[in-house]
Amino acid sequence: MNKEEALQLLDEYIKTDTLISHCLTVGAIMKELAEKLNEDSEKWEIAGILHDLDYELTKNNPDIHAIKTVEILDDLVDQEVKDAILAHNEKKKVEKDMEIALYAADQLSGLIIAAVLVRPDKDISGLSVKSLKKKFKDKAFARGVERDKINEITQLGISIEDFFELAIKGISKIKDELNLDSYS
Numbered sequence: 001m002n003k004e005e006a007l008q009l010l011d012e013y014i015k016t017d018t019l020i021s022h023c024l025t026v027g028a029i030m031k032e033l034a035e036k037l038n039e040d041s042e043k044w045e046i047a048g049i050l051h052d053l054d055y056e057l058t059k060n061n062p063d064i065h066a067i068k069t070v071e072i073l074d075d076l077v078d079q080e081v082k083d084a085i086l087a088h089n090e091k092k093k094v095e096k097d098m099e100i101a102l103y104a105a106d107q108l109s110g111l112i113i114a115a116v117l118v119r120p121d122k123d124i125s126g127l128s129v130k131s132l133k134k135k136f137k138d139k140a141f142a143r144g145v146e147r148d149k150i151n152e153i154t155q156l157g158i159s160i161e162d163f164f165e166l167a168i169k170g171i172s173k174i175k176d177e178l179n180l181d182s183y184s
């Protein structure tokens with residue numbers, strides 16, 4: 001599967017603008033992480049784009065969230081991608097690099113979107129690593145974001161500061177594809 005096909009699937013299965021924006025930001029972070037780690041950047045980006053593919057289908061049955069996605073993807077992606085998707089919803093132990101990356105990127109996406117939304121211009125361009133770090137430390141800010149999961153990135157030899165920097169860079173590149181006005 002290539003990125004184009006992943007985006008088509010996303011369009012087919014996800015109708016909520018906020019969720020599409022979330023999936024695209026996780027994809028953007030995964031791509032940057034892969035580049036930093038000399039991994040297959042398109043494959044990592046696809047894992048990010050598709051990780052919540054079944055979200056709307058499993059809304060009333062969250063126990064099968066991620067499991068359903070893996071069923072849909074079947075042989076369209078390899079086991080590494082499927083394992084990362086399963087692990088992000090704790091359907092598998094988080095072990096391999098891509099699993100750790102997706103687990104952490106999923107949460108960081110939430111923190112960054114929340115940080116962008118409180119900016120008057122809602123533009124990520126002005127968001128600094130320093131200000132993001134402050135929001136990361138402020139547990140009252142974006143309470144739902146699990147900071148522990150973001151910290152797991154250090155297992156891959158990436159510091160929190162580097163993680164924030166590459167994520168801001170990656171999301172900045174796709175900012176025009178995001179629909180931040182759809183967040184209320």
Ligand SMILES: [Fe+2]
Pocket residue numbers: 022026051052106
């Ligand atoms: Fe997610």
